[in-house]
Amino acid sequence: MAGSRVAYVVGTFDTKGTELRYAAELIAGAGTPVRTVDVSTSASGGGKGADVTPAEVAAHHPDGPEAVFTGDRGTAVSAMAVAFERFLTARDDLGGVFGLGGSGGTALVAPALRALPVGVPKLVVSTVAAGDVGPYVGVSDLTMMHSVTDVAGLNRISRQVIGNAAHALAGMVARPVPPAGDRPAVALTMFGVTTPCVTEVAGRLAADHDPLVFHAVGTGGRAMEALVGDGLVDAVLDITTTEICDLIAGGVFSAGPERLDVFARTGVPYVGSCGALDMVNFGARDTAPDRYADRLFYQHNEQVTLMRTSPEECREIAEFIAAKLNACDGPVRFLLPEGGVSALDAPDAPFWDPEADRVLFETLEARVRQTADRRIVRSPHHVNDPGFAAALVAAFEEVSR
Known part of the structure; x- marks a missing residue:
């Protein structure tokens, strides 16, 4: 009964x-x-x-x-x-x-x-x-x-x-599902091209936290932020902020212009990074807008086509993120993986573009008003390097104190 x-x-x-x-x-x-x-x-x-x-x-x-x-x-x-x-x-x-x-x-x-x-x-x-x-x-x-x-x-x-x-x-x-326990819930955002990083971070946290991983395809970001707003998440590792690329450039995986607003409203401890900010998502190759005909594309599969973000788009993306982070009183850390922001953004990989990444990182550093509780942190590692996962966990431990 x-x-x-x-x-x-x-x-x-x-x-x-x-x-x-x-x-x-x-x-x-x-x-x-x-x-x-x-x-x-x-x-x-x-x-x-x-x-x-x-x-x-x-x-x-x-x-x-x-x-x-x-x-x-x-x-x-x-x-x-x-x-x-x-x-x-x-x-x-x-x-x-x-x-x-x-x-x-x-x-x-x-x-x-x-x-x-x-x-x-x-x-x-x-x-x-x-x-x-x-x-x-x-x-x-x-x-x-x-x-x-x-x-x-x-x-x-x-x-x-x-x-x-x-x-x-x-x-x-x-037959209600038994409670999951009393470990604090931490949300993480992931894409296929940041999976090694998120998997490593989640594994490092699992002993003391309940990792909730969200696929950054628009609905994933919105779902994660809805749970934050409902008080069901104790901290966030927003490793994959790629949905903002789709908002800026008209891709199919935008989470909307409200992305990141919930952290200013709630004050939930937040660690973010530039995960997959090198790509805009479209459907099959012929669905990409004509205005992008001369851009660099990568066919992820028959139904997903990725477009490399340009330096100008990276500047707009960074300005969007900076404005949202500036509205947060903290605690906030945002990490910049200098070795590349996705599996496709590495030496000899299709989206390797040091100039676009430079514009992204420097704009974030210039536009975010840094304080003791709101900081931009550079890391020499690639986003999927274990060293970057370690830096994320260290930042998480700082904001969760």
């Missing part, structure tokens, strides 16, 4: 009531307590039989229920999403959430699920789950299952899909 941990089954009962009640029955049959929540926005006030009515959810909107029941579907759905997020995040018995719907229903429940902490089970059966789910999932651990058929009644396909999803949610609620 799940005890006081309740599975919330959520959707628009005026149109999806049959399917939602079916899921709720299966979850309850598995021994997990269930509470059904109707987030319908129709003038009739929703379907019948849910434990929580649309009016009860709408009352959580900051402007009251009248802000939800407007008679206009677009504004009503948006407002109900706001109300549902406030409703859901205020629950003290929440064990997990099961959602179900089409594009509108998915858009309605997803923001509330994204607002829940990582680790809280959250699953949505949706007609849109076979497409681009990024806007619905964000950087959360929301699980989406494709409904295959439309969510329009129970049939031999929908019964199986919804049933599997309901049992999965019941299992997650009934």
